[in-house]
Amino acid sequence: MIESTDNNKIKALRKLKQKKHRDKQQAFLVEGHHLVEEAIEAGVCEQVIHTEDADVDFPRKLLVSDTVFSSLSDVMSPQGVMAVCLKRTDDFSSGDYLLLDHIQDPGNIGTLLRSAKAFGFENIVLDECVDVYNPKVVRATQGTIFKLNMKKMSLVSFLQHHENGFHVYGTDVNKGEPLSSIKPSKDERVALLLGNEGAGVKDSLLRSADDILSIDITGAESLNVAVAGGIIMHRLYERKEK
Secondary structure, X not given: OEOOOOOHHHHXXXXXXXXXXXXXXXXXXXXXXXXXXXXXXXXXEEEEEEOOOOOOOOOXXXXXXXXXXHHHOOOOXXXXXXXXXXXXXXXXXXXXXXXXXXXXXXXXXXXXXXXXXXXXXXXXXXXXXXXXXXXXXXXXXXXXXXXXXXXXXXXXXXXHHOOOOOEEEEEOOOOOEXXXXXXXXXXXXXXXXXOEOOOEOOHHHXXXXXXXXXXXXXXXXXXXXXXXXXXXXHHHHHHHHO
């Protein structure tokens, strides 16, 4: 058992709480029984760190004291088990795209990723968004993060150089066509573009969209981006079921 927070292995693990080290090592921490089990099932778990009261069936384990575990934990009431996970190798060969422009709230990103997986948007492109491997985002995804292809890059560049293999839908609460009026092709791959919580999608990106959508609503000026994204993704998903 490791009992010192100054242990070199613990110091190395603690660095994964910082984005620059997550990027450098292409690894991140997840915490709690559910997320650790999801990581093991997805084949991305590299090592389990646990206390005596929270053992997990996995071949590569590190037993630590409660004090050491608390120094690694990101939550108020630790469950005593976490895992080092490797970032996935992306495969954008199938599925629809979710394009996210400067979305900053971890809860919104987490909710969007869960909806994306549910509705077949398995390829996520992020431009200046909050780090998806931030512990708050990881918890909000409830394990979905292990099942999606993700790429960080400029959406301007992505849209300029894509090979017209998908139909791009932008979103604008004031300029878009009503969501109820669109009739996407069943066999066509689509890309949905969602923007910053306050500013929306930048005009420079909307100019690259094939169509611009809005949601028919009453009694409110707009919807939270995660709620709106879920509604639109479900509408686009329905085309595959008809």
